[in-house]
Amino acid sequence: MSEAGPLVLLVEDEPQMRRFLRATLTARGFRLVEAETIAAAEIAATSQPPDLVLLDLGLPDGDGIDFARRLRGWTQVPILVISARGREADKVEALDAGADDYVTKPFGVDELLARMRVALRHAARAQSGVAEPLLEIGALRIDLARREVAVDGRALHPTPIEWKLLVLLARNAGKVITHRQILREVWGPGEGHQTHTVRVHMASLRKKLETDPAQPRWLLTEPGVGYRLREASDA
Amino acid sequence: MNRPDPDALLRRMNDEEARSSRARLKVWLGFAPGVGKTFAMLQNARELQETGVDLAVGWADTHGRYDTAALLLGLDIIPRRHVSHRGVEIEDLDLDAALARKPAVILVDELAHSNAPGGRHPKRWQDIFELLDAGIEVHTTLNVQHVESLNDVVAQITGVRVRETVPDAVLDRADEIVVVDLPPDELLKRLREGKIYLGANADRAAQGFFRRGNLLALRELALRRAAERVDADVAAYRRAHQIESPWSTAERILVCVGASPASERVIRAGRRIAAGLRAPWLAVWVERSGAAPLSDADREQLDTNLRLAESLGANVVRLLAARPAEALLEHARRHDVTRIVIGKPTHARWRDLLRGSLLDDVVRGSGEIEVQVTAGDEAHAGTAASPRSERSPLLDWIAAAALIGVATAIGTAGSALLELPDIAMLYLLVIMAVALRSGRGPSTLASGLSVAAYDFFFVPPYYTFNVDDFRHLFTFAMMFAVGLVISTLVLRIRRQERGAIAREQRTGSLYALSRELGTARDAPEAARALVRHVADVFACEAEALLGSDDQELASAARSGTAPLGAQDLAVARWAFEHEEPAGLGTDTLPGSRVHCVPLRSGPRVLGVLVLAPPVGTGWTLADRDPLDTFARQAALAIERAHLVEESKAAALRAQTEEIRSSLLSAVSHDLRTPLASITGAASALRDAATVADPERRAELIDTLCEEAERLEKLVANLLDMTRLEGGAVEIHREWVPLEELVGAALVRLERTLAGRAIRTEIDEALPFVALDPLLAEQLLVNLLENAAKHTPAGTPIEVRARARDGRLDIEVLDRGPGIPEGAESRIFEKFYRAAPASKPGAGLGLAICRAIAQVHGGTITASNRLDGGACFRASLPLTGEPPAIEPEPSE
DSSP: OOSOOOEEEEEOOOHHHHHHHHHHHHHTTOEEEEESSHHHHHHHHHHSOOSEEEEOSEETTEEHHHHHHHHHTTOOOOEEEEESOOOHHHHHHHHHTTOSEEEESSOOHHHHHHHHHHHHHHHHHHHHOOOOSEEEETTEEEETTTTEEEETTEEOOOOHHHHHHHHHHHHTTTSOEEHHHHIIIIIOSOSSOOHHHHHHHHHHHHHHHOSSTTSOSSEEEETTTEEEEOOTTTO | OOOOOHHHHHHHHHHHHHHHHSOOEEEEEESSTTSSHHHHHHHHHHHHHHTTOOEEEEEOOOTTOHHHHHHHTTSEEOOOEEEEETTEEEEEOOHHHHHHHOOSEEEEOOTTOBOOTTSSSSBHHHHHHHHHHTTOEEEEEEEGGGBGGGHHHHHHHHSOOOOOOBOHHHHHHOSEEEEOOOOHHHHHHHHHTTSSSOTHHHHHHHHTTTOHHHHHHHHHHHHHHHHHHHHHHHHHHHHHTTOOOSOOSOOOEEEEOOSSTTHHHHHHHHHHHHHHHTOOEEEEEEEETTSOOOOHHHHHHHHHHHHHHHHTTOEEEEEEESSHHHHHHHHHHHTTOOEEEEEOOOSOHHHHHHHOOHHHHHHHHOTTSEEEEESSOOOOOSOOOOGGGGOOOHHHHHHHHHHHHHHHHHHHHTTTTOOHHHHHHHHHHHHHHHHHHSOHHHHHHHHHHHHHHIIIIISSSTTSSOOSSHHHHHHHHHHHHHHHHHHHHHHHHHHHHHHHHHHHHHHHHHHHHHHHHHHOOSHHHHHHHHHHHHHHHTTSEEEEEEEOTTSOEEEEEESSSSOOOHHHHHHHHHHHHHTSOEETTSSSSTTSSOEEEEEEETTEEEEEEEEEOOTTSOOOOSOHHHHHHHHHHHHHHHHHHHHHHHHHHHHHHHHHHHHHHHHHHHHHHHHHHHHHHHHHHHHHHHSHHHHHSHHHHHHHHHHHHHHHHHHHHHHHHHHHHHHHHTTOOOOOOEEEEHHHHHHHHHHHTTTTTTTSOEEEEEOTTOSEEEEOHHHHHHHHHHHHHHHHHHSOTTOOEEEEEEEETTEEEEEEEEOSSOOOTTOTTGGGSTTOOSSTTTSOSOSOHHHHHHHHHHHTTOEEEEEEOTTSSEEEEEEEEOOSOOOOOOOOOOO
16 A cells, blocks of 8 residues: 555554564554553544554553443444453453454464454445445345345345344444344343344344355354354455 | 389479470468468569569459458459359459460469359369460469368368368479468467457357367378478489389279269278379279169269269279179289278178178289278179169059059968968069069068068968967068069169160160261261260260361251350360360369260360250260260261371372373473474574575475464363363353354364365254353364364265254264274373374364363263264253243234
């Protein structure tokens, strides 16, 4: 990229990790602001609003999750968590706190760049304010405006809840949506429902969508975290 | 050269050691009140305080004497304890306050004082012993008439029996005795001047106790007692310095103890003889095996006697033998006894003819042992069966008379047919019947009545008590005697039977207890068995408290429902800490509701057994021995349970250690291999020459990435394994569709499985299963990865899931080379690798699978398929029903 690429705020206290990311990202045309602590990151985020935040969780002056939560209070900037905490519960906590994605250390450069691209694209789409009315992922075709979904040109007939589920995943295609987020978006903020409810409806939606539900093409499960609709690019 | 006797040397060392480590007891000994003991003690205290000794006054009686009270000024006085007893305010030594204050030296006046009811101990000397045990030096005062062994002598001299006595052992324990002496005339003068008692009391004292003759005798006693002590010290000095003692052969005294009150005097006499000879002494009670058990009253008296002997310093021994005299003599010989002290018999001579005389047997068999017979009762060996205990109810007396009436009626009715001897036999039959049913009284009555009736109705002249024929008188005597003998024999048999039953019950219960204790797996179980049996045998509620590692007592088992009160627990605590029985029926806290026995095994006290008898039943502990046996048995079992637990824990530690070390060696190898590759490749990339060749560079970079990935996988597996094995993983079952799990695993391994035909076959009958979704997915991933690793690229892999017999079978099947023969179960072991050289990985994947199957309560097996390839099957139990989902409202 010849002109100024996206501005990335890298919040990470490990010097080696910063060195590796600095080398990779600047080579790919990203501009980089580095912060070692949450305090420094807060200043950097307000003085020079970034296009993307790469956030480590274990920081010397606190937990990155708190920072993500505060950041969400005033900006929709995509947040990508990079952490050595590999447990699903940690992922769910970060995603529920407002992070867009979660990459577990160690990770390859390719994977990180792919996730960053997805996050930036989502942000751009959200900023433009217009939802793409038509989504095509391989043989799957979702027409949001006309409320139609088809696989290989064959029209499907989801129930209202299944349709809401599909739309939620489609709007965030490529991004993991946690069980709690699904419950909140589809069923509303009530307390009456459980993960099990989500699983039941997801199973029936999958039956309609997939040829072999045990080898899904689109509706992917992130065990212990939630669901993700496969994006066109990684299909 | 005279070499010192090793025993004596040892004793001396023990004495010296004990003396140097234990707190000192100093006694001011006087012969009468008013000689100035308290005054002397206080004067000494003031001197001590001036030299900077931390000193406190626990109790001092000034008896209103002005000069004595003046000495108290400036001393630290511990406030007295106030007790209200039956409306009277009583003051007493505050033992707890004294223990809390813990001065170096404490003054406690009046050693012989009896404490107010409700105190911890009945006697002050017991308080003082507790103070000594706490390491506090005690100064106290004592009048000679309160010394236990002199009690009889003093009573004879003065005609006044002093009830408050102090065991001789207490005085023997004293490290220093200061005799406070005053000529009797001087003492009498002080009495007259009102310096001892005030007013009317002084007059009364002068008439009674304070007669000149008395005082002279008492003074002599006090001085002699002190001289005895000096003698003992000299003897000890002699022993210490190998000066030939005039008593080169050690004397040893054995005192026979019986169950009668008179035995107390024999015991005191024995103590005097022993003290005079400076000899150790034994007090022995022999129970005749097979004899009837003692009555409660006798048992109590026997315990009193034995306690007295113990308090006088005797070594108390209980023997059980068929022939008491032989057992006694054998015990005496085995313990090198030189002299046996035995009481004079008080019973009638005929009893000796009937039962044999212990005294006779002992004297005959004594041989070289001297036998000394003193006033008092012969030690009756288990034959003391008090008739008091068999008081017959009125009904028995009436029945006895009625039966004689019936016999007389039968005799009269059948007089035509019956001869006189037949009628005599009929009466004897009745006497036997009465003896079988009732006690001695009615039997004797029956004997008397039958003689009278026989005379009156059947011996001519009829209907008078006159007798024609002189021979009949002889018949009467015979009848009466035979009647008495029969009834005595019958009674004895009955008593023996009762005793046998009681012993049988106890033995049976003890046997049952030992059996239960033998099978008890842990301490609480042993405690439960103990409590159950004790409650049963001793007719009370029982509770077992066990001490923890930090010496806290906690209830382990309880027979009743009511928990122990704070007071009961305090008694238990005391018994636990002092390793002695306490509470009801003992010398410590006898006023409490419970009786506490420490559970001791060897030197360790493991806990306390608490007996809570029902209130108001006058429960007494008839016999300590069985209770002690129970407690000992249980303590052994509890200790054994502790040891088993400890050894189990040790074995587990050893096993864990072994696993850890093998794991460490495997891990260090597996971690180092990829690290070595990475380090090598990275350093090679620094080399300009290598980098110049693009092909070689690409190769090195590939190595870097592959090895790093391998390392990552290894670390992840290690972490998973550690979590699973450390028990840190809690299983969170959720209802998940199986296809979702399989799908997630397949998507995760998309790259690894690329180019293979994957077939899935999932039973339609089980859409939802309750599993931990994360662990189940991990299980599938590891199985699939394993299949991919060990089969040629491009070969198909199959995943099947179906329900069978309430279990879920998940199978991963491949078409590879299969599993080497004999390795079917070993492949699930940690660090086992089928093909070590070629494939990366630490051999943890399948071990993790097994661990996951196990936390789900399932199993995992591997086998070879008939038509080639391997089959891995995880079999997990299916549980419960999925929750209902409210159906979606149709539009």
